[in-house]
Amino acid sequence: MGIFSSLTRDQKESIGLLQVGTFLEYFDLYLYVHMAVLLNEIFFPQSDPHTTSVLAAATFCATFVFRPIGALIFGWIGDHIGRKPTIIITTSMMAVSCVVMANLPTYAQIGIAASWIMMFCRITQGMSSMGEIIGAEIYLTETLKIPARYPATAFLDISTRLGGLFALGIAFFVTSSGLNWRFAFWAGAAIAVVGAVARTRLRETPEFLEMKRKWIKEEAQKTNLEADALLGTNEGAQLNATWKEPVRVKTLASFFFIACGCPLCFYLGFIYFNPILKESFGYSSADVIRHNFFLCLIPIIFGIFITYLSSRIHPLKINRVRGILGLCLLISLPFLIMNLTSSTQLFLIQALILIFALDDVPSFAVFMSHFPLYRRFTFASLLWSLSRSLMYIITSFGLIYLGSYFGYFGLWIITLPTAFGFLYGINHFKELERKRSLYNKCGPSIA
Numbered sequence: 001m002g003i004f005s006s007l008t009r010d011q012k013e014s015i016g017l018l019q020v021g022t023f024l025e026y027f028d029l030y031l032y033v034h035m036a037v038l039l040n041e042i043f044f045p046q047s048d049p050h051t052t053s054v055l056a057a058a059t060f061c062a063t064f065v066f067r068p069i070g071a072l073i074f075g076w077i078g079d080h081i082g083r084k085p086t087i088i089i090t091t092s093m094m095a096v097s098c099v100v101m102a103n104l105p106t107y108a109q110i111g112i113a114a115s116w117i118m119m120f121c122r123i124t125q126g127m128s129s130m131g132e133i134i135g136a137e138i139y140l141t142e143t144l145k146i147p148a149r150y151p152a153t154a155f156l157d158i159s160t161r162l163g164g165l166f167a168l169g170i171a172f173f174v175t176s177s178g179l180n181w182r183f184a185f186w187a188g189a190a191i192a193v194v195g196a197v198a199r200t201r202l203r204e205t206p207e208f209l210e211m212k213r214k215w216i217k218e219e220a221q222k223t224n225l226e227a228d229a230l231l232g233t234n235e236g237a238q239l240n241a242t243w244k245e246p247v248r249v250k251t252l253a254s255f256f257f258i259a260c261g262c263p264l265c266f267y268l269g270f271i272y273f274n275p276i277l278k279e280s281f282g283y284s285s286a287d288v289i290r291h292n293f294f295l296c297l298i299p300i301i302f303g304i305f306i307t308y309l310s311s312r313i314h315p316l317k318i319n320r321v322r323g324i325l326g327l328c329l330l331i332s333l334p335f336l337i338m339n340l341t342s343s344t345q346l347f348l349i350q351a352l353i354l355i356f357a358l359d360d361v362p363s364f365a366v367f368m369s370h371f372p373l374y375r376r377f378t379f380a381s382l383l384w385s386l387s388r389s390l391m392y393i394i395t396s397f398g399l400i401y402l403g404s405y406f407g408y409f410g411l412w413i414i415t416l417p418t419a420f421g422f423l424y425g426i427n428h429f430k431e432l433e434r435k436r437s438l439y440n441k442c443g444p445s446i447a
Helices: 009-034 036-043 049-065 067-080 083-103 112-143 149-177 182-201 206-222 227-231 249-259 261-270 274-281 285-309 315-338 343-355 364-368 373-435
Strands: none
Touching: 009 083, 009 112, 009 149, 009 182, 036 112, 049 067, 049 373, 067 083, 067 112, 067 373, 083 112, 083 182, 112 149, 112 206, 112 364, 112 373, 149 182, 149 285, 149 364, 206 373, 249 261, 249 373, 261 285, 261 315, 261 343, 261 373, 274 285, 274 343, 285 315, 285 343, 315 343, 315 364, 315 373, 364 373
């Protein structure tokens, strides 16, 4: 893209390191998810089916439920120590957990300890992935200028999906060819270590350094010390006057409403219809994995398209159109499901859900620009993780009970409020961008 031609070598290197690192991080995260059918038999007791189910479910949910705790920890580190250290720490945590999982003795060897260690590793991976993706997006937001930051942060989402796609492919290859499952995790551990080492080349973001200079200057004035002596350099840069702006609850709530849309659409796209594939169309587990593999290609291809559009059109306009079309699709979804006659039709419905997903891509950088700099990492990671924890619990359990009472129309009870909340949030940020006279500008004219 032409908008990247003016970037410095360090900025281009940062984009590359973050994209590759995010891909590797999510490859490691989803590797267990796609191999769970096999690994649950190895690391959990099989004599008691109830205990096995509870531990397996707890391992899956722990990946998301403990993310808010990670958000508070990494949010504090990101806002007080730096964006770069947070990214390195989270990548290193993923590498260590993969090494442990690759060499972990089975349940037959060490008993229930294997189950608890595996669960702890999944908690660590969930917290790590949350801090990594938010840290990478904030890093690019604060490092790049408008409009380059829009496609750069949007492509991080493609990297996460590519990581999941490759993990799915590796899981299918290993399970179908009879190879030792540890090969996949050893490979994941190796690339995670490489990613962690490579990210040490990153530099801290200019906005964070500027905030630290501002804070040191204020502290120096309070103690009657010379700010320049504390900084070690002359205070030559123009400091951001809004680095410690007040927190706007409406802005935080709008971001939370927007963030709730992605897990809903992910669940509907990849999980909700699996029982229909098996019961109505006779799919086996291997057939479902193959079906989802091709389905994964849809958001990747479409993601590349909207990433390009974000360099030409204001990202919020893209999200607004997707939100409106997504709402129309969710309204018609019960009728579409009740009239299914083939798995091809179901695939098309799933594809449309993923194309018109209620997603924060490609506007994440826009949202972050309206967060106070000194609490940006904490607020973004906490709200993002809370939305995932809440929505995965609501969708995975709520749709089961709503379906038993209302049939497929029970989908509306969860999907429609989420869609309206998403559009409300987009509209709020649209008004904020208009106040900055940015909403009706696009492409190179924004810079």
